[in-house]
Amino acid sequence: MPPSGPPRSAVAKMCQSCHVRPVSTYRTATQVGPVGQREGAAGLTTHAPQAAQAVTLPTTLDEAVAALAAMPAAVPVAGGTDLMAAVNSGQLRPTALVGLGRISEIRGWQYQDGHALLGAGLTHARMGRPDFAALIPALAAAARAAGPPHIRNAGTLGGNIASASPTGDALPVLAALEATLIIAGPGGARREIPVSHLLAGMEMLRGGELIGYVRVPLLHAPQVFLKATGRTGPGRALASVALVLDPARRGVRCAVGAIAPMPLRPLEAEQWVAQLIDWDNDRALVPEALNAFGEYVAAACIPDPAPEPDGSVAPLPPAVLHLRRTVAALARRALGRALS
Numbered sequence: 508m509p510p511s512g513p514p515r516s517a518v519a520k521m522c523q524s525c526h527v528r529p530v531s532t533y534r535t536a537t538q539v540g541p542v543g544q545r546e547g548a549a550g551l552t553t554h555a556p557q558a559a560q561a562v563t564l565p566t567t568l569d570e571a572v573a574a575l576a577a578m579p580a581a582v583p584v585a586g587g588t589d590l591m592a593a594v595n596s597g598q599l600r601p602t603a604l605v606g607l608g609r610i611s612e613i614r615g616w617q618y619q620d621g622h623a624l625l626g627a628g629l630t631h632a633r634m635g636r637p638d639f640a641a642l643i644p645a646l647a648a649a650a651r652a653a654g655p656p657h658i659r660n661a662g663t664l665g666g667n668i669a670s671a672s673p674t675g676d677a678l679p680v681l682a683a684l685e686a687t688l689i690i691a692g693p694g695g696a697r698r699e700i701p702v703s704h705l706l707a708g709m710e711m712l713r714g715g716e717l718i719g720y721v722r723v724p725l726l727h728a729p730q731v732f733l734k735a736t737g738r739t740g741p742g743r744a745l746a747s748v749a750l751v752l753d754p755a756r757r758g759v760r761c762a763v764g765a766i767a768p769m770p771l772r773p774l775e776a777e778q779w780v781a782q783l784i785d786w787d788n789d790r791a792l793v794p795e796a797l798n799a800f801g802e803y804v805a806a807a808c809i810p811d812p813a814p815e816p817d818g819s820v821a822p823l824p825p826a827v828l829h830l831r832r833t834v835a836a837l838a839r840r841a842l843g844r845a846l847s
């Protein structure tokens with residue numbers, strides 16, 4: 508089937524005018540168009556210093572894995588919001604791309620044994636909608652906070668995880684939910700790993716593997732995501748807190764994002780506050796307990812410096828102290844909202 512879109516000569520002409528190397532080859536499992544007309548690959552015709560030489564647009568997860576296996580140098584691209592920023596800044600020069608935007612099986616979700624199986628291709632915009640918010644409120648709140656609208660329309664859950672940026676808003680939520688990833692590999696292979704293992708570098712995506720789905724427990728209880736940014740309006744997190752209640756296990760799970768390379772879980776603070784809660788009656792806590800939880804979380808994530816040999820402890824630098832206070836406030840508010 509011939510490629511759709513303008514003839515090759517027109518593509519080359521367009522690329523010259525953009526000072527972008529013309530696209531010389533198109534490889535696709537089904538149908539292909541010029542770079543930039545593909546669904547889910549926002550911005551591929553921006554003024555990249557070097558365009559990819561081969562673009563494959565599979566329509567199933569296994570086709571995408573096969574395409575990666577056939578082209579080991581190829582890079583998967585979903586919404587392109589992180590990837591194209593790297594290309595445009597010259598950090599990345601992919602020689603081939605495997606676009607994931609046409610794989611419909613990973614753009615929705617399904618229920619499975621008390622869990623939601625979320626496709627890696629779910630966009631932030633889709634996760635921010637009310638039906639998704641009724642299912643996993645904290646993830647919906649994080650999705651609504653993830654950048655300006657054009658980024659939320661293109662950026663995906665899988666891209667957020669694979670990028671593993673400290674400021675990835677979905678990451679503390681997935682850590683608090685103790686979500687797992689279903690990784691698709693060559694030959695239809697599937698393996699499941701905790702999200703936290705990937706973020707901590709304990710397990711890596713192997714060559715040719717893709718994040719296919721994210722398995723999230725459905726807790727049917729309040730969940731909160733709060734984010735502090737350095738300015739009003741959309742912005743990257745200075746600090747974020749995800750907090751979920753798990754009434755079945757009488758647990759509180761909390762993760763703090765953006766202040767370290769990966770989300771931090773203050774496990775002792777979680778256990779301490781969980782035993783204060785009257786799970787069978789009114790779960791509200793007195794303000795002093797909420798404050799103490801905030802301080803506990805903040806001190807666990809941003810501890811005091813180690814004592815000097817003479818036993819004295821140097822004060823935290825002002826910026827770090829400010830960050831610690833921000834984390835304490837976010838954790839206190841998140842718990843208060845979850846219990847109200």
Ligand SMILES: Cc1cc2nc3c(=O)[nH]c(=O)nc-3n(C[C@H](O)[C@H](O)[C@H](O)COP(=O)(O)OP(=O)(O)OC[C@H]3O[C@@H](n4cnc5c(N)ncnc54)[C@H](O)[C@@H]3O)c2cc1C
Binds near residue numbers: 586588592677718
């Ligand atoms: C202006 C701007 C503002 C932003 N603001 C925020 C913000 O506030 N909060 C936030 O969290 N993020 C923010 N982002 C980052 C970005 O939008 C998100 O991380 C987004 O979720 C990335 O998804 P994507 O589909 O665009 O990933 P892509 O850019 O397509 O891919 C990112 C990386 O993930 C890999 N990848 C993608 N999908 C898969 C998969 N299924 N399996 C394996 N690897 C995969 C790609 O190879 C690439 O290495 C912002 C970005 C921009 C440009």
